[in-house]
Amino acid sequence: MSQRIIDLTGGTAMVVTDLHGAWDVYRRLRDLFLHQRSRGVVDRLIICGDLIHSEGLEEFDSSLDMLLDVMALQAELGKDRVTMLLGNHELPHIYGLTLAKGSIEYTPRFEAALTRLDQRYKAPQNRKSVLDFLASLPFFARTKAGVLITHAGAGADIASSKHVDRLCNLNHKNLIDLADTELKKFDIASLQRGYSHFTGVSYEEQAKRYLAVTGPDDLRYNELLRVLFLSGQNTDFDLMWNTLFSQNELDVGEGTYLKTVKNFLQYFTEAGTMEQRVLVAGHIGVKDGFAEIGKQQLRLASYTHAFPKRSARYLLLDCEAPVKTAADLVPCLRFVFDDDQGLSVPPLKSA
Numbered sequence: 001m002s003q004r005i006i007d008l009t010g011g012t013a014m015v016v017t018d019l020h021g022a023w024d025v026y027r028r029l030r031d032l033f034l035h036q037r038s039r040g041v042v043d044r045l046i047i048c049g050d051l052i053h054s055e056g057l058e059e060f061d062s063s064l065d066m067l068l069d070v071m072a073l074q075a076e077l078g079k080d081r082v083t084m085l086l087g088n089h090e091l092p093h094i095y096g097l098t099l100a101k102g103s104i105e106y107t108p109r110f111e112a113a114l115t116r117l118d119q120r121y122k123a124p125q126n127r128k129s130v131l132d133f134l135a136s137l138p139f140f141a142r143t144k145a146g147v148l149i150t151h152a153g154a155g156a157d158i159a160s161s162k163h164v165d166r167l168c169n170l171n172h173k174n175l176i177d178l179a180d181t182e183l184k185k186f187d188i189a190s191l192q193r194g195y196s197h198f199t200g201v202s203y204e205e206q207a208k209r210y211l212a213v214t215g216p217d218d219l220r221y222n223e224l225l226r227v228l229f230l231s232g233q234n235t236d237f238d239l240m241w242n243t244l245f246s247q248n249e250l251d252v253g254e255g256t257y258l259k260t261v262k263n264f265l266q267y268f269t270e271a272g273t274m275e276q277r278v279l280v281a282g283h284i285g286v287k288d289g290f291a292e293i294g295k296q297q298l299r300l301a302s303y304t305h306a307f308p309k310r311s312a313r314y315l316l317l318d319c320e321a322p323v324k325t326a327a328d329l330v331p332c333l334r335f336v337f338d339d340d341q342g343l344s345v346p347p348l349k350s351a
Contacts, residue, residue: 003138003168003169003170003171004138004139004140004167004168004169004170005138005139005140005141005142005168005272006083006138006140006141006142007141007142007143007144007272007274008044008141008142008143008144008319009143009144009274009319009320010144010319010320011043011044011319011320012041012042012043012044012316012317012318012319013042013043013044013045013046013141013143013315013316013317013319014029014032014033014036014042014044014045014046014314014315014316014317015046015048015149015280015300015314015315015316015317016029016045016046016047016048016300016302016314016315016336017047017048017049017050017151017281017282017283017300017301017302018048018049018050018087018282018283018301018302018303018304018305019047019050019051019066019302019303019304020050020051020052020053020054020055020063020089020303020304021051021052021053021054021056021060021061021062021063021066022054022060022062022303022304023060023062023065023066025302025303025312025336026051026062026066026069028336028337029302029314029336030045030069030073033045037081041316042316043081044080044081044082044083045073045081045082045083046083046084046085046141046149047070047083047084047085048085048087048149048150048151048280048281048282048300049084049085049086049087049088049089049090049137049151049152049244049282049283050087050088050089050090050151050282050283050304051063051066051067051070051084051087051089051090052064052066052067052089052090052110053089053099053106053107053109053110055104058109061109063109063110063113064110064113064114064117064130067130067133068125068130070082070084071125071129071130071133083138083141084137085137085138085139085140085141085149085150085151086134086137086138086139086151086244087151087152087244087283088151088152088244088245088283089106090134090137091240091241091244092106092107093107093110093111093114093131093134094131094134094135094172094176095172095175095176095223095226095227095230096211096220096223096224096226097224097226097227097230098210098224105210107210108209108210108212111210111211111212112212114127114130114131114212115127115212115213117130135172135173139151139167139168139240139243139244140168140268142268142272142274142276143274143317143319143320144274144319144320145317145318145319145320145321145322145323146274146275146276146277146278146322146323146324147276147277147278147279147280147317147319147323147329148265148268148276148278148279148280149279149280149281149317150279150280150281151244151281151282151283152243152244152245152246152248152281152282152283153246153248153261153279153281153283153284153293153297153299154246154248154257154260154261154263154264154265154279154281154297155242155243155244155246155260155264156242156246156252156260157238157239157242157243157246158239158243158263158264158267159263159267160267161267161268161270161271163239163267164267164268164270164271165271166236166239167236167239167240167243168271170236170239170240175230175236175237176226178229179226179229179230180226180229182229183222183225183226183228183229188222188225191225191228192222192225195224195225203224204216206224207221207222207223207224210224211223211224246283247284248260248283248284248293249293250284254293254294257293258293258294258296261279261293261294261296261297262296264279265277265278265279265296277296277323277324277325278296278297278298278323278324278325278326278328278329279296279297279298280297280298280299280300280315280317280329281297281298281299281300282299282300282301282302282305283299283305284299284305285301285305285306285307286299286301286305286306286307287307287311288306288307288311289301289302289306289311289312289313289333289335289336290313290330290333292326292327292330293326294326295325295326295327296325296326297326298315298326298329298330300313300314300315300333301313302314302336303336310337311335312335312336312337313333313334313335313336314333314334314336315329315332315333315334316332316333316334317329317332318332
């Protein structure tokens with residue numbers, strides 16, 4: 001088994017995605033998983049990335065608390081029972097990069113929360129342990145059922161089984177060390193001035209905002225400059241970034257994207273020992289909590305990307321029983337806010 005892909009040959013998985021800092025929804029799904037596990041209905045929980053980064057008010061953003069809870073749950077039950085896949089919103093924090101969409105800046109709030117975590121007295125976790133956890137996350141779950149699970153969908157940059165092998169054995173630390181080695185070859189002050197000139201804001205102000213550092217003496221102060229040496233010169237980083245940030249058919253149109261999905265699954269089949277026929281991913285908003293993208297992809301929305309929110313779904317997947325098309329998975333979908341599940345529906349503060 002490679003570093004970035006897990007193989008599941010049996011059992012039932014509860015698959016959820018894109019909760020984006022919504023504690024009430026996360027708690028409901030976590031408790032539902034534990035309840036169903038105690039009854040022998042479900043064997044494992046798979047969180048398909050983007051657990052963090054709410055677009056709502058800061059007081060309703062529980063991103064770090066949710067991540068710490070997942071870490072604790074995994075430590076208690078084991079990685080084979082609780083799995084989180086890396087999403088595009090978790091990725092920037094591993095590398096010290098910024099992430100924004102329009103006027104919304106995602107990374108500063110979470111970085112500030114990590115700094116506050118380091119300031120807690122005898123806290124069981126700290127910034128390093130959280131980032132180490134994020135850096136350990138797999139990108140894909142491959143199943144005997146023929147269902148490949150990932151965060152964003154099919155990336156066109158994966159153009160052969162060799163690309164799958166490269167991506168699934170990617171080492172974040174090696175990429176960071178390589179970029180930092182290149183960074184040290186240059187005059188740091190000049191790079192900071194250039195960064196400030198390009199952005200129109202002083203480097204120190206940006207470092208404090210985006211990295212939550214105290215000032216130039218902080219060891220992480222120059223991490224914003226790392227981006228200059230990651231993309232463009234490191235094809236493994238670009239391969240990962242473009243795959244996790246893919247906008248799928250929104251970029252290329254559905255016709256072209258369906259071919260990408262077909263090839264994507266074929267390359268994963270060639271790179272492993274189990275045929276992969278259907279892709280499950282989140283990442284993009286859908287009506288009614290799910291969408292069939294052709295015959296080979298099911299897009300899932302467990303809260304944030306479900307329109308309306310009450311249509312949010314999760315997937316109960318038998319990891320062994322053969323699945324031939326995305327339509328085969330539709331009967332396996334369940335409503336997150338189904339009152340018949342034996343759990344009370346919490347108030348949706350972050351809605």
